[in-house]
Amino acid sequence: MFDSNQITEVLQKAGYRVTEPRLKVLEILGESKKPLNAYEICEKTKSNLDVSTVYRILEVFKKLKVLHFVKDKKGYILCQESECKNDKHCHHQFVCQKCEETTEMHLDDQEFLKSIEDKFKDVLFASHYFEFSGVCGNCRKNN
Amino acid sequence: MFDSNQITEVLQKAGYRVTEPRLKVLEILGESKKPLNAYEICEKTKSNLDVSTVYRILEVFKKLKVLHFVKDKKGYILCQESECKNDKHCHHQFVCQKCEETTEMHLDDQEFLKSIEDKFKDVLFASHYFEFSGVCGNCRKNN
């Protein structure tokens, strides 16, 4: 997960400016366990930021791999590793259909990842992305 | 895949009417290898159908499990089995990021499915849905 120091470094390294709005968006995303879309982020700033600004910031963050877009929820969530530089790992998400909490699947579990890759080696290319939908442990308990 | 006879049966069984617009939408989806959204379907009817109508038809088809919504493409694709009645199988999609062709993964391969389920037994519940992104065999060849 990125804090403001880390994001500062990432932005500067890539030639982007460190701005209030960008830090604000980061902060908001950092506080959320579920994916947020641009309008939800806006609301949380009490409309201090314009939607267009938020969209543009999200675009930059996506490029810098600070966050991921979760298709299932049409929202953005911070990358849960602060050094997510390659396409192969750390993209995969598990999305709970009840509470919407979204967790990154850390495929340090190489063995499992490899078994998926083997399975689909006909169709999978270098880059691929898995999104798993289900119900998380917490929600199962409180059922 | 559903043809017009099958859809007729499905609709009638569920108490829905068999209408021109519904058959038309089915036909269009049947001709497409990639997911289509409501507006794309409209265009293909040369605007014979209103968007709202298409949305409502898609809603019905979804309920009847005639098609699936592919989040990755924000579009609908026909279920590739004509008897898709349970949640457990036949929902999983492989989406090619180049040509957008989307194939259902028939998890008759119980063993593999089971290995995924085992892996995620803490988080997965009865129902779950996998969407795999990658590049399909054809696109790999022509690269």
Place this chain on the structure above:
DNA sequence: TAGCTATTGCAATATTATTGCGATAACTGT
């Protein structure tokens, strides 16, 4: 601290999705 320019806010607009309601067409029973 001044100057350069990336970034923001605003306004306009595009795209995607939903809803209410009167008109129409699909089924039902005769």
Place this chain on the structure above:
DNA sequence: ACAGTTATCGCAATAATATTGCAATAGCTA
């Protein structure tokens, strides 16, 4: 085959989501 019933459709209005151009502003550089 036909009339009555009502699900479905088309249209219009509107909501929700996303994008763009441009002038004003704020972040960095020297």
